Amino acid sequence: EPEVTQTPSHQVTQMGQEVILRCVPISNHLYFYWYRQILGQKVEFLVSFYNNEISEKSEIFDDQFSVERPDGSNFTLKIRSTKLEDSAMYFCASSDGRSSNQPQHFGDGTRLSIL
Amino acid sequence: AQSVTQPDIHITVSEGASLELRCNYSYGATPYLFWYVQSPGQGLQLLLKYFSGDTLVQGIKGFEAEFKRSQSSFNLRKPSVHWSDAAEYFCAVGPLEYGNKLVFGAGTILRVKS
Numbered sequence: 062e063p064e065v066t067q068t069p070s071h072q073v074t075q076m077g078q079e080v081i082l083r084c085v086p087i088s089n090h091l092y093f094y095w096y097r098q099i100l101g102q103k104v105e106f107l108v109s110f111y112n113n114e115i116s117e118k119s120e121i122f123d124d125q126f127s128v129e130r131p132d133g134s135n136f137t138l139k140i141r142s143t144k145l146e147d148s149a150m151y152f153c154a155s156s157d158g159r160s161s162n163q164p165q166h167f168g169d170g171t172r173l174s175i176l
Numbered sequence: 177a178q179s180v181t182q183p184d185i186h187i188t189v190s191e192g193a194s195l196e197l198r199c200n201y202s203y204g205a206t207p208y209l210f211w212y213v214q215s216p217g218q219g220l221q222l223l224l225k226y227f228s229g230d231t232l233v234q235g236i237k238g239f240e241a242e243f244k245r246s247q248s249s250f251n252l253r254k255p256s257v258h259w260s261d262a263a264e265y266f267c268a269v270g271p272l273e274y275g276n277k278l279v280f281g282a283g284t285i286l287r288v289k290s
Binding site for chain 2: 067094103104105109117152164167
């Protein structure tokens with residue numbers, strides 16, 4: 062069964078550094094998402110992306126965050142200047158989008174640790 | 177605003193016993209409802225979904241859930257729990273429009289004792 066893949070599985074970064082989290086969505090999917098889960102808290106929506114532009118973003122997704130689909134397969138989340146509070150598990154998801162009853166499929170996540 | 181409540185943070189059941197995990201939602205219209213499971217160190221795996229029609233939906237791994245509009249609930253059930261079901265379970269709600277965000281509950285951690 063096709064799946065969403067994320068790399069790396071764990072990223073350790075110094076505060077203030079830039080980090081890029083990578084995702085390969087399911088190949089025929091049209092909608093892409095990033096969510097995060099701070100340890101012990103809920104999974105929170107960050108951003109959705111469709112047709113090469115952001116379709117919705119949360120208040121968490123401020124100017125320090127950006128997303129890109131640099132080629133036909135990858136979908137990235139960049140944090141420009143990381144803060145301690147960015148430490149979380151980041152999940153990428155994708156959905157078909159061609160019909161309204163297709164769910165989002167999630168990757169295994171990238172654990173981001175900011176030191 | 178959309179919200180999802182999972183009132184039980186932890187639940188412990190004996191292997192072979194039945195299971196019910198509660199989920200209540202607040203939403204302005206009929207939502208799409210989902211249950212996801214997360215094993216330690218893993219991502220979120222879709223167990224089942226409700227979009228319309230029959231209010232009792234079957235999912236993978238022997239799970240089922242029942243949508244009750246009058247109670248704004250979507251409880252997850254399994255008649256006989258296996259030790260491998262130990263994980264964290266998340267209820268989520270999404271809009272009818274595609275491409276929009278899911279709102280997750282806080283999760284329920286299921287422990288299975290032998």
